Amino acid sequence: MTTTNEGIRPFRIDIPQARLDDLAARLAATRWPDELPGVGWSRGVPLGYLKELAEYWRTGYDWRAHEAAINEHPQFMTTIGGQNVHFLHVRSPEPGALPLILLHGWPGGVVDFLDVVGPLSDPRAHGGDPADAFHLVIPSLPGFGFSTPLAGPGMGAARMAEVLAELMSRLGYDRYGVQGYDTGAWVAPEVGRRAPDRVAGVHVNALLTFPIGQDGEMDGLTKVEQSRWESMQNFNDGYLQCNSKRPQTVTYALNDSPAGQLAWIVEKFKELTEPEEGLPEDAIDRDRILTDVSLYWLTGTAGSAAQIYYEEITANAWSDGGGEWSEGGGWGEGGGEGGDWDAPSRGTVPTAVLVSAHDVSIRRWAERDHNVVRWTELGKGGHFLAMEEPDLLVGDVREFFRTVR
DSSP: OOOOOTTOEEEOOOOOHHHHHHHHHHHHTOOOOOOOTTOTTTTSSOHHHHHHHHHHHHHTOOHHHHHHHHHTSOEEEEEETTEEEEEEEEOOSSTTOEEEEEEOOTTOOGGGGHHHHHHHHOGGGGTSOGGGOEEEEEEOOTTSTTSOSOOSTTOSHHHHHHHHHHHHHHTTOSSEEEEEETHHHHHHHHHHHHOTTTEEEEEEESOOOOOOSOTTTTTTOOHHHHHHHHHHHHSOOHHHHHHHHOHHHHHHHHHHOHHHHHHHHHHHHHHHSSSTTSOGGGTSOHHHHHHHHHHHHHHTOHHHHHHHHIIIIIIIIITTTOOOBOTTSSBOTTOOSTTOOSSOOOOOSEEEEEEOSSOOOOHHHHHHHSEEEEEEEOSSOOSOHHHHSHHHHHHHHHHHHHTTO
């Protein structure tokens, strides 16, 4: 490996105390709304739950401890095409390690992967085979966390992929793998499309796949696949509608009220974790959830992180006359993945798809768009596998990349 170090500078998180004091003061001064009796979670986050969580955020949660935990990993900043990019770069002690990019989703960030950093980068120290080792590059996607401000409009999955491919070149990595979930599962295949000669393989979970109006694409769906399609159509897409159509408008509320930002994000942890009927902290440690929310709040990225939805769903798909929303909410027929809704160009890089119990991926549609060589149905876990089921994610990543190293 030859490292160019072009414009790469060390970085450490050091939030000014005044910003933490402001957060505490705002939480203490929250103007709480009324709530209809007996509705539970059916109309949004319950008042009692959010009050208790906000009070713990204010008086019990220790940002400095979690800031220090993130800072235990080497972090860097660089600027690519005018876009600031923050990333963790964890080199494996194993000389033959394969470089691997880990890409988060929304509402997530680099902290999503803290539980898998050790096992992936140093399997020998975690009871694994040193031949499975990876050098890890874990970026904050443009617009998220410290990868701000956005360089301008147009930062969709394809442009993010160009930035990340350049980042790997700048780090001197000539051959590498890519893993991503949610938004990262949009971006990861795009990295493969832009650098097929350099990307050894793509591994994704929480992959969304859609019908595109082809004859026969709905024929012969299994009962499981029919259930997944129904889940897509009936999904509570309120956040998606706001993020994809009016991201700037909703930003004013989220950027001004930490309680509002907390509710906006914790609802997704409630809906997207397993078991769905449980509380978010039944699946993911409460402090980890609050570290994620804190990063959005402390970096002021509620709006910039939402822009990816506008770029992918509104700016690309709708202007192209692509997918439609059904009147009842959810995806209507004719939708597609990412910005290539009408006729997605099929990727050529070997791709593995890991499907949790919560995921709605449909294999035939995934194989239409990607060179799927591995398909694993977990039957458990939710949307945030790196935090909910880190051992299962690590195991599948290791097994797949053994075949393409």
